[in-house]
Amino acid sequence: MKMNVLALVSVSLVLGLFSCKSKEKPAETTGKLLVTSTLGMDTSVVRNYVSQIHSIRHIEIRSQEKGYLEKVYVDEGQFVKKGQLLFQIMPAVYNAEKQKAAAEAEKARIELQNTQALFDKKVVAPNELAMSKASAAFAKAELNLANTHLKFTEIRAPFDGFIDKLDMKLGSLVDEGDLLTTLSDNAQMWVYFNVPEEEYLNYKLAEGQENLKEVHLLMANNEVFKQSGEVKTIEADFNNETGNIAFRATFPNPTNLLRDGETGTILMTIPMENSVVIPQKSSFEILDKKYVYVVDDNKQIHLTPIEVKAELPDLYIIQKGLTAGQKIILEGVRKVQDKDKIEFDYEEPNKVLKELKVASE
Numbered sequence: 001m002k003m004n005v006l007a008l009v010s011v012s013l014v015l016g017l018f019s020c021k022s023k024e025k026p027a028e029t030t031g032k033l034l035v036t037s038t039l040g041m042d043t044s045v046v047r048n049y050v051s052q053i054h055s056i057r058h059i060e061i062r063s064q065e066k067g068y069l070e071k072v073y074v075d076e077g078q079f080v081k082k083g084q085l086l087f088q089i090m091p092a093v094y095n096a097e098k099q100k101a102a103a104e105a106e107k108a109r110i111e112l113q114n115t116q117a118l119f120d121k122k123v124v125a126p127n128e129l130a131m132s133k134a135s136a137a138f139a140k141a142e143l144n145l146a147n148t149h150l151k152f153t154e155i156r157a158p159f160d161g162f163i164d165k166l167d168m169k170l171g172s173l174v175d176e177g178d179l180l181t182t183l184s185d186n187a188q189m190w191v192y193f194n195v196p197e198e199e200y201l202n203y204k205l206a207e208g209q210e211n212l213k214e215v216h217l218l219m220a221n222n223e224v225f226k227q228s229g230e231v232k233t234i235e236a237d238f239n240n241e242t243g244n245i246a247f248r249a250t251f252p253n254p255t256n257l258l259r260d261g262e263t264g265t266i267l268m269t270i271p272m273e274n275s276v277v278i279p280q281k282s283s284f285e286i287l288d289k290k291y292v293y294v295v296d297d298n299k300q301i302h303l304t305p306i307e308v309k310a311e312l313p314d315l316y317i318i319q320k321g322l323t324a325g326q327k328i329i330l331e332g333v334r335k336v337q338d339k340d341k342i343e344f345d346y347e348e349p350n351k352v353l354k355e356l357k358v359a360s361e
Contacts, residue, residue, distance in 0.1 A: 032343045033332040035295055038278050039349040040324025043317065044271045045310040049193035049247075051217070053262040056250075057159060057185035063174045064152040065089050072170050079256075080157045080183070087155040087168075087180055094150040101139070101146035108132075108139035161185040162256070184260045189251045191217060191229060193266045194244035200234075206271035215249045218265040225264075227252045272310065276318040279352055282330050283316065290316075293336060295327040295344070303338035314356040 071088035074080055115132035118124045164182040168174055195203070213232075217225040229251035238245045249266065251258065283290045283306065290308060293301040306321035322328070329336065329344070330352065336342060 032345050033335070034330045034347060035327050035342075035344040036279070036282070036330045036347050036352050037349050038276050038318070038322050038324055038326045038328060039353070041275060041277055042271070042273045043275050043277065043312070044269050045312060045317065047195075047199060047268050047270050048218070049195065049266040049268065051191045051193040051264050051266045053217075053258055053260070053264060054190045054192065055161075055184040055186050055260040056188050056190055057161065058182065058260050059158070060182050061086065061155060061180045063087075063089065063155070063168075063176060063178045063180060065094065065149060066175050067091075067093065067153065067173070069168055069170055069172045069174055069180075072166065074163050074166075074181075076163060076166055076181075078163045080161065080163060082157055082159050084157045085154055086157055086163070089153040089155070089174065091150055091153040094146070094153055098143070098146040098150050101143040105136075105139040105143040108136040112136040155180065157183060159183070159185050160187070162259075186253050186256045186259060189253050189258045189260075191215075191249045191251055191264065191266060193247055193249070193268075194239070194242065195247050195268075197238060197243050197245070199270050200245050202270050202272060206273065214269075216267040217249075217251060218267055220263060224267070225251065225258070227254070229266075231268075272317060275309070276322050276324050277312075277353075278306075278316050278318060278322065278328060279330060279356060280311075280314050280316055282328050282333065284333050292322070293329040293333055293338075294322070295329065295342065298341070299343070300339060300341050301329065301336055315353075 067089040069087060070090040073085050073087065080086065112132045112135070115124060115129050119126070119129045161183045164184065166181050167179045168181075174180070213230050215229045215231060217229060219225055229249040231247055232250045233248045235246040235248075247266075247268075278292065283292050285291070290306050292304050292306055294304045295301050304321055306316075307319040308316045309319035310317040327346075329342075330347065
């Protein structure tokens with residue numbers, strides 16, 4: 001019973017202290033603080049996106065005939081020109097088939113010539129002449145087919161590019177359709193990257209602005225690729241699982257530095273219209289949350305939580321918590337407490353921004 005009485009007295013004392021404190025007037029700080037205003041402006045930020053790099057033309061070179069791989073004229077990583085001979089499949093069988101087809105075609109030609117002469121003398125019927133013409137045409141088609149099969153034993157580059165891994169070695173027995181290698185044209189590269197929905201909307205709403213489509217590529221060695229790229233296409237649909245949409249940028253690659261399959265980071269400028277901007281030094285953190293002190297018309301300050309949308313050098317772009325034109329403490333945030341009344345000097349936000357830029361240079 002005695003313990004309960006002591007506990008009750010303790011609680012009463014604590015409540016009494018809080019009651020007395022709540023009746024106190026807001027403290028007035030001594031000395032002046034520096035205050036500015038939040039600034040509404042159109043700005044932009046550079047966003048980073050993980051990207052995949054691919055050749056615009058990257059194709060498989062496959063055998064179109066069956067046979068032994070008699071010759072390999074190229075090596076892995078070699079640059080080849082359009083029409084250059086890459087592989088030779090043993091042509092002996094196909095040469096024999098061509099010679100046979102040529103003989104059959106010649107035989108059919110002679111038979112047609114004789115039938116035509118007999119027809120002119122009215123010795124044979126028109127139907128027999130027609131059959132002879134059909135036989136000659138068929139034999140000619142067979143010869144053309146044999147020539148095509150023989151031609152396919154020589155595998156040539158369809159365009160300028162780089163040879164990839166050789167999947168078949170000299171002397172291998174290859175079948176029709178077997179993969180021999182791949183060929184990449186690296187003169188221009190496609191770079192794919194995924195953009196969140198909000199940033200996609202910001203991008204689309206600002207379309208038409210100068211240099212909006214220009215992007216840069218940060219390579220795996222943390223160096224920026226010398227050539228700038230341009231956003232050419234955007235996929236039709238968002239990925240429901242990630243909430244992203246795929247962009248594709250095209251980069252010129254005059255030195256062939258970029259290769260198919262590389263990774264990098266796209267640096268893209270995202271416009272942010274009607275943004276609320278504050279100096280970073282006007283904010284502070286409590287338990288991983290950011291706050292500022294907002295000054296009202298009575299010179300009383302209010303602890304205000306903020307959410308940051310993006311960061312610029314020395315600046316925050318505000319997502320939530322502030323509107324343009326609100327007064328905030330710029331310097332001295334550690335000297336005051338919530339609900340204090342203050343005396344301050346005011347500095348125009350544009351002047352503050354200018355001073356921040358000079359300090360960062």
